[in-house]
Amino acid sequence: MDIAAYMADVGEQARAAATQVARSTTAVRNQALLATARALDEARDELAVANSRDLESGRDNGLDVAMLDRLELTPQRIDAMIEGLRQVASLPDPIGEITDMTYRPSGIQVGKMRVPLGVIGIIYESRPNVTVEAASLCLKSGNATILRGGSESIHSNQAIAQCLARGLAEAGLPETAVQVIKTTDRAAVGELITMPRYVDVIVPRGGKGLIERISRDARVPVIKHLDGVCHVYLDSHADPEKALNVSVNAKTQRYGTCNTMETLLVDCEIAEDMLPLLASAFSEKGVELRGCDQTRAIIDADEAVEADWEAEYLGPILAIRVVDGLDGAIEHINRYSSQHTDSIITENFTRARRFITEVDSSSVMVNASTRFADGFEYGLGAEIGISTDKIHARGPVGLEGLTSQKYVVFGDGHIRT
Amino acid sequence: MDIAAYMADVGEQARAAATQVARSTTAVRNQALLATARALDEARDELAVANSRDLESGRDNGLDVAMLDRLELTPQRIDAMIEGLRQVASLPDPIGEITDMTYRPSGIQVGKMRVPLGVIGIIYESRPNVTVEAASLCLKSGNATILRGGSESIHSNQAIAQCLARGLAEAGLPETAVQVIKTTDRAAVGELITMPRYVDVIVPRGGKGLIERISRDARVPVIKHLDGVCHVYLDSHADPEKALNVSVNAKTQRYGTCNTMETLLVDCEIAEDMLPLLASAFSEKGVELRGCDQTRAIIDADEAVEADWEAEYLGPILAIRVVDGLDGAIEHINRYSSQHTDSIITENFTRARRFITEVDSSSVMVNASTRFADGFEYGLGAEIGISTDKIHARGPVGLEGLTSQKYVVFGDGHIRT
Known part of the structure; x- marks a missing residue:
């Protein structure tokens, strides 16, 4: 197979389909989503067969239990895909919205119209349900999609792709509006991320290694999320109960998510009071603590080394540092944070105001758990990923991130003088 | 000189300065702009000396008249730089604006806050006044800037940089918030566009060759503008007077700008009536016409070949094509347009509506000259460039393009359940 020729063909078809999807009405795109939901429901047997082929070769290839679990398409996961499609269909259509339409002194009217980006390339790893999730968001926002899943889920993804094709066809949209790459050859990824003529943006979803590789080699813009090194800072004016509750929630509500707290910063003024309470709460949850010298003078903790401040543990480990007030906290965060999500716990208005201004992260919070940094919690209705760009x-x-705005100008024969 | 070490040093200082600029108040940034204006006014002699050094070596190196003209800092151009700084100071500050703040079902409040991008790299060619223009917009929007002008204007740029440094210092901002690269070694550009650690975005301003080179090699996002192949389409329901006026204005008001019309599309239904009127108007202005066969059957014109549909003439040449209604026009535009600016002239509501939806260009217009595609005409107050991305x-x-939005979340000890 000539991978370059195959991918150019996929790209050309996606580009052509994107024009048609962009012109389609809200109703037609929703119809395609709902028809895909029905197609998935009707194809449960085919999906199970395809998925068991993937699981079998996964086992043969020695995939670990966690990987096999992610790969599996249980009936519940198929239900969730179907429900997800219905939810995306029910979201408001971002496309075509015209805003800020105003008259200019010249007499022209100028406004902005929300439009699709065009063709979106999605690169992801084992979970086959991402195929439906990503494709539905791209379609809803008027884009064509090229999907490249993990090679271990190729049969499941192809079976899902057939349902998508049926859904698109039923709504009168081109089947090429969503294409799942048919080869597992890695060269296909190399082509996908270097075809600016056919692909407008790449959204990689997966481990840090994958995303770093793609960012390095892409010749197309990448919407990416590298690390989630998130902080909670307990200010000396923190309400102790809120401080304790938020810290425990931010660390332990789920360990493996990118918006989980990795480092807790404690103002030196309250360290002696707060650290023992925190230590006991975290010990109850089985969280291993690694602390700076000041921390270790107050509670039992392993020694935190430089690497701990940069670490995304994604597990029951927490780094704790005692800092010298708000300045110390902001300095630490702006140095070590991955600019994902950082929260201050304080009752002091001025410090809260400084924190949200001076911390340069994609989400800055006051008196709330970092775990809220999520498209659904923020009311976006859906989430294609989290950007630390x-x-x-x-x-x-959410959907808006898969769109852009163009200018529209209305006149009555206006000329520039 | 070790260019890589020098550029890393420049980048590190810019990053540090960016943090301070981002935290500075509107008043302080405006003070720096106004102090720079005064410094330029007081440094007219130094600017003249530095500029004459550049002009002298330019002449020695055989620069052409147009290039030498762009290079010259006349007293009027210095006046314009000063006036420009005052205008930028008077613009509203985009930074810190919080929008869309709403309560979520969980009880948290979520909104978006406009923030600077960080460090902006500007790469430009001969005109030294770009140094002030670009630096002032970046500073107003809370960013640090690294400027790399043409090697032929190095002395002028350094003299301007000293005025900027004085202005920044007077306002208590770090002088490193605006740095003009001190070496003319081309390797400095290579470093600047491959330092994602220190540079958040590159804005190249110059010829297509420069911009293509930068886009190809950059490892940092680039806000760019490649071509301006703009179209006006005269629909069969066009008002003939508006059609004539807009066509002439779009082509002849200025030849060398990116928003100048390069191809005129005429509906076949009105070609026989309109083309002779157009030909006579363009002949009066000395515009050379190149037409398709149908055009040449009606008026005198050279033959337009395939390359003409893709050409950005930037001069008194116009390609004319007779098309088969709105579909033919949209097909031609979406194939050949550089997605910059395209306009329809029509009195028909439905066709206007289809044109603005189906033409995928950064500006789509109805009954207005393409020459309006401009930050000032659109009310942005300023323009760092035009993006065809x-x-x-x-x-x-405008200023908003040099900013981003982060999420702010307010709670009262909220945790996720």
């Missing part, structure tokens, strides 16, 4: 989209990325 | 910013880019 500054360009185009920061923080949780 | 889809990501982050499309069309004229």
